[in-house]
Amino acid sequence: MSKSFLPEGYSAPKTSGNYMKFSDGESRFRILSAPIIGWLDWTPDKKPQRVPMDKKPSKPMVEGNKIKHFWAVTVWNVKEEKIQVLEITQASIQSAIKALSEDADWGSPIGAYDIKVTKKGSKLDTEYTVTPIPKSPVSDEIKSAFKAANVNLQALFTNGDPFASAQPAAKPEPV
Numbered sequence: 001m002s003k004s005f006l007p008e009g010y011s012a013p014k015t016s017g018n019y020m021k022f023s024d025g026e027s028r029f030r031i032l033s034a035p036i037i038g039w040l041d042w043t044p045d046k047k048p049q050r051v052p053m054d055k056k057p058s059k060p061m062v063e064g065n066k067i068k069h070f071w072a073v074t075v076w077n078v079k080e081e082k083i084q085v086l087e088i089t090q091a092s093i094q095s096a097i098k099a100l101s102e103d104a105d106w107g108s109p110i111g112a113y114d115i116k117v118t119k120k121g122s123k124l125d126t127e128y129t130v131t132p133i134p135k136s137p138v139s140d141e142i143k144s145a146f147k148a149a150n151v152n153l154q155a156l157f158t159n160g161d162p163f164a165s166a167q168p169a170a171k172p173e174p175v
Contacts, residue, residue, distance in 0.1 A: 022128070025119065030138065033074035038051050043062075050070065092128050115131070
């Protein structure tokens with residue numbers, strides 16, 4: 001019997017950035033900050049341009065594109081076990097989270113409970129299901145990671161890096 005080339009149980013390291021995306025199947029996260037909200041457009045060289053709610057452009061920068069309403073929040077990505085920024089442009093996800101936040105049994109999701117988003121389909125046939133997970137306290141690990149990340153969501157409005165250490169953290173800290 002020949003010796004294996006790679007060690008038993010080896011798997012390639014996961015590389016994920018600072019931004020969470022909804023993948024096919026389930027994505028689970030805990031919202032840790034209040035959202036910033038606004039409008040998202042794309043420049044001709046395909047760079048995002050975000051503006052606050054009260055500054056919606058009259059037309060998109062690229063003809064044929066749509067200006068989208070967005071929310072951006074700081075989250076704990078359960079699968080990746082890290083702090084990330086989640087930008088939500090899907091109206092169905094926004095309305096489901098808004099409904100949960102207004103429900104007396106659930107309330108604000110900031111630090112209170114995980115949210116599971118299940119994505120099925122692709123392109124125009126994509127469907128999202130939003131499911132809250134029973135309330136539980138935020139772990140000390142997540143609190144420490146949130147504090148260390150020093151995320152400033154306002155930097156998205158100037159195409160800055162919300163994780164740049166020179167920026168002050170958005171206040172107040174919710175967790």
